[in-house]
Amino acid sequence: MTSQITPKPGVDRIALYQGGASSLPGRIDVLKLSSNENPFGVPEAAQKAVAASAAHLHRYPSTDHGDLRAAIAEVHELDADRIICGAGSDEVIEFLCQAYAGEGTEVIYTEHGFSMYKISAFASGAAPVEVPERDRQVDVDAVLAGVTDKTRLVFIANPANPTGTMIPAGEAARLAEALPPHVILVLDGAYAEYVDGYDGGAALVEARDNVVMTRTFSKLYGLGGLRIGWGYGPKAIIDNLNRVRGPFNLSNAQLAAGVAAVRDRDWAETAKVENAKNRAVLARGLADLGVPSDPSEANFILARFADEAEANDCEAALREDGILVRKVPGYGLPQCLRITAGSATDCARVIASVARFRESQA
Numbered sequence: 001m002t003s004q005i006t007p008k009p010g011v012d013r014i015a016l017y018q019g020g021a022s023s024l025p026g027r028i029d030v031l032k033l034s035s036n037e038n039p040f041g042v043p044e045a046a047q048k049a050v051a052a053s054a055a056h057l058h059r060y061p062s063t064d065h066g067d068l069r070a071a072i073a074e075v076h077e078l079d080a081d082r083i084i085c086g087a088g089s090d091e092v093i094e095f096l097c098q099a100y101a102g103e104g105t106e107v108i109y110t111e112h113g114f115s116m117y118k119i120s121a122f123a124s125g126a127a128p129v130e131v132p133e134r135d136r137q138v139d140v141d142a143v144l145a146g147v148t149d150k151t152r153l154v155f156i157a158n159p160a161n162p163t164g165t166m167i168p169a170g171e172a173a174r175l176a177e178a179l180p181p182h183v184i185l186v187l188d189g190a191y192a193e194y195v196d197g198y199d200g201g202a203a204l205v206e207a208r209d210n211v212v213m214t215r216t217f218s219k220l221y222g223l224g225g226l227r228i229g230w231g232y233g234p235k236a237i238i239d240n241l242n243r244v245r246g247p248f249n250l251s252n253a254q255l256a257a258g259v260a261a262v263r264d265r266d267w268a269e270t271a272k273v274e275n276a277k278n279r280a281v282l283a284r285g286l287a288d289l290g291v292p293s294d295p296s297e298a299n300f301i302l303a304r305f306a307d308e309a310e311a312n313d314c315e316a317a318l319r320e321d322g323i324l325v326r327k328v329p330g331y332g333l334p335q336c337l338r339i340t341a342g343s344a345t346d347c348a349r350v351i352a353s354v355a356r357f358r359e360s361q362a
């Protein structure tokens with residue numbers, strides 16, 4: 001008997017998410033560089049805030065996230081009324097698809113774009129539409145060529161994951177200007193804090209009524225395990241996202257940690273400076289070993305090998321040395337490995353391991 005219990009269209013087309021590996025059997029010195037986590041851990045202020053929140057867990061959390069929105073608004077110089085908070089920015093991406101996409105509509109993302117866009121589009125019932133990139137860079141003209149009457153959302157991560165590349169602010173502005181009036185441009189700024197002088201798209205949000213920016217505490221702020229993200233957009237759009245948001249989507253612990261982390265400006269500055277330094281060392285070290293990467297603006301590099309076989313062999317060699325990196329065939333990049341820029345020591349360990357791999361090939 002065939003089951004009559006079926007999900008709505010699209011749901012069964014979502015590939016189950018494969019996270020970055022985090023352990024190796026029998027090894028205690030595992031270096032996890034597969035999920036773009038902060039090598040310096042969790043800001044102490046956030047740890048204290050989580051501990052303090054434990055005594056209040058019998059209370060439901062704030063439903064309007066007022067304190068967290070105020071803290072974000074203060075630090076980033078934004079309007080608190082146009083901020084929405086989610087369980088990670090992944091949840092804000094979901095809100096966008098739930099509120100604006102659905103059956104009969106299309107959601108655009110680019111060739112090597114972040115996997116959540118496709119997943120959330122399918123979950124909403126919309127058709128995900130992938131448009132080409134040019135040499136692992138978002139191509140604004142290709143995005144525009146993909147727009148139809150059915151398009152509702154265009155997702156672009158800037159800097160992008162897993163490529164680490166970025167389009168200039170002028171290109172994002174050109175895209176926002178050229179989109180037809182029924183389309184929202186979403187600029188995913190998960191790695192925006194790592195880029196000197198970049199506002200993640202905030203100024204473009206301020207200037208227009210068709211742009212939304214998403215941000216996260218999971219990368220630079222070292223809180224991926226807690227799940228805190230946020231979005232910034234025109235008031236009318238944010239109101240609609242709040243309509244589909246669960247009233248208690250963030251716990252007391254998440255809200256308190258977010259406030260503490262965003263106020264810790266020293267942490268943010270140190271993490272940014274250390275990342276830029278270590279990422280440059282990692283990229284140069286691998287390039288010297290014949291493993292190039294595109295200039296990355298994020299906290300990882302996309303190491304490029306001769307072919308898929310060599311990338312897989314190097315991944316296995318790194319794993320033998322206790323180092324976990326990310327294979328990215330699902331992103332159309334089977335010849336590449338995404339490697340998080342860890343601490344200076346971490347990067348040195350990666351370079352030494354790839355050097356041994358090279359010697360073993362000779």
Ligand SMILES: *Cc1c(COP(=O)(O)O)cnc(C)c1O
Pocket residue numbers: 087088089090091114157160161188190215216217218219224227228229
């Ligand atoms: C890591 C990442 C996110 C953030 O996910 P969270 O749900 O906030 O942890 C969003 N977009 C991109 C492109 C990312 O790489």
